Amino acid sequence: MELHQLEYFVAITETGSFSRAAQRCNVAQPSLSQQIIKLEHEIGQPLFDRLGRKVVLTEVGKRLLPRANVILGELQEIKGELQTEIQAGYGNLRVGFIPTIAPFVLPLVIRRFSQEFPNATLEVHEGLTEELVQKIIDADLDVGITSLPINNKKIHTEELLVEPLLVASTQKFEIASRAVIQVKELDDFPFIALSEVHCLGEQVQSFCYQQDLELNIVCHTSQLVTVHNCIALGLGVSLVPQALAISDTSGDIIYRTVSDIAPKRKIAAATHARRNQSFLACQFIEIVRSEYPSN
Amino acid sequence: MELHQLEYFVAITETGSFSRAAQRCNVAQPSLSQQIIKLEHEIGQPLFDRLGRKVVLTEVGKRLLPRANVILGELQEIKGELQTEIQAGYGNLRVGFIPTIAPFVLPLVIRRFSQEFPNATLEVHEGLTEELVQKIIDADLDVGITSLPINNKKIHTEELLVEPLLVASTQKFEIASRAVIQVKELDDFPFIALSEVHCLGEQVQSFCYQQDLELNIVCHTSQLVTVHNCIALGLGVSLVPQALAISDTSGDIIYRTVSDIAPKRKIAAATHARRNQSFLACQFIEIVRSEYPSN
DNA sequence: CCTTTGTATAGTTTATAACTATAGACTATA
DNA sequence: TATAGTCTATAGTTATAAACTATACAAAGG
Incomplete structure (x- = not known):
């Protein structure tokens, strides 16, 4: 079973004909017929009664239709939601600070981040540089705020300020x-x-x-x-x-x-050298940069 | 987006590696890699961070995973449900009787059918033969209980008794x-x-x-x-x-x-010559045959 | 340093989904 | 009852896309 088969199936029920469904789906009618036949074989029962003038759903077809619509609808939603959720700041971010930064920076950053991204969840860790580095390498942490230098090829560092x-x-x-x-x-x-x-x-x-x-x-x-x-x-x-x-x-x-x-x-944001930085991670780093106390 | 891409995607999250996922899906590893890349292109963002030893879901990937599982699960269910629902007698059946049969047969048949198929819904019509025939042709009726002869090529008749x-x-x-x-x-x-x-x-x-x-x-x-x-x-x-x-x-x-x-x-069951008879329709016809009052 | 493990890439083959053309069945109108 | 028009199905072909093999490249572990 494949999604385009379900799309064809639904198109037929909505247009009431294989030919019109084929037009709507931008394929030739035989292609559509064959895919429906495949689908019927897989299900083991016919989905349509081909009556010439019109096609009518069989009992199996009737019971498949709402489900096919659900599946296709969900899929359509997913595509959009994935984009919008990211842009709306949904997600989880795991960050770490070293102890000589945390007390002065962490509270300010958390406050600002929570305001700007109320949909996000933030996990905050505190640990020595080497601990943060290991967690980042293990992908247990997304961003570490620490000081340079960090001599580890697996870690990418972005200097924030001196x-x-x-x-x-x-x-x-x-x-x-x-x-x-x-x-x-x-x-x-x-x-x-x-x-x-x-x-x-x-x-x-x-x-x-x-x-x-x-x-x-x-x-x-x-x-x-x-x-x-x-x-x-x-x-x-x-x-x-x-x-x-x-x-x-x-x-x-x-x-x-x-x-x-x-x-x-030098204060820097440390991230995994080969992981893709999430939207939230980028935003978080910028917040640290701007909230870091300086004269 | 296609279903096998989602299957590959889920397999990777469950096995933690492209290679092992490929084995599980019975395809070569490059095939799987390419399909994931296609999926990532379609979504517009990477789904995995490939870290060599292990692969880790990106934020987008994390948000796709539960949805992919839902979709695949639903699809799996659908296949099974379609079969079992039919066999469990779910569905709707629209039947008709002519007025010289209905009073003596309809009550008996409805009672028996309701007992045997409590999950089914039954629509009962009463009409003259030509009315039933027209409804059957228009696919507004699934089965008509009437008497022979019916001279209409579009109607299939099954003689039940004399x-x-x-x-x-x-x-x-x-x-x-x-x-x-x-x-x-x-x-x-x-x-x-x-x-x-x-x-x-x-x-x-x-x-x-x-x-x-x-x-x-x-x-x-x-x-x-x-x-x-x-x-x-x-x-x-x-x-x-x-x-x-x-x-x-x-x-x-x-x-x-x-x-x-x-x-x-001659008492007969009339059905559309070219429509597939549903499970319920067949069962209904047999019930009429056995419940029809005879000495 | 070398072996092992793992993913990506290149090139090729196979499989499948598309196409065109046409057959076959039905509807409707002359 | 012919006949044109409208369907879907089938046959045969083409094109696409997903599979494969071989290999490159990167990282991890002994």
């Missing part, structure tokens, strides 16, 4: 009041370090290594919020993402840029 | 008490004639003509029940169908067979 890392300190340390801060000055103060399991921690570490800084690390912590709280208590200074600075409205901590060689991290 | 016509009389006329009744004796008594619009009236008339009888007709009536009532009142005698005699339980009227040359009528 985020400066700011010196964070309380007034207790004089670095907070200097007009200009140079890289070399950072090792003059106790430093609150983020664990290298985070790419941010790793990036700060390698930045300092490149600049020949030997930091005076007084604390290693595995959460950025702990770093923040330590700074606020005056235990030391650190390099933190600008997004954290922007979202910090307490006023206890002073954030300053490094003048000469600014530490920074 | 019904004797009996002499009906009250004791008032001595014909009722004779041991043997001969044709020639009929014109000795007043005769209640049925109108020739009925084939029965016509048949009696032509029977008498052939036997060189000149009936002493005292009454022409257009309903068989009127004939019956006239006889019961002793107004005359008549030739009536055996079915009437059997159903007459009053005992007022004596029914006798004609010994030498028995008048009779």
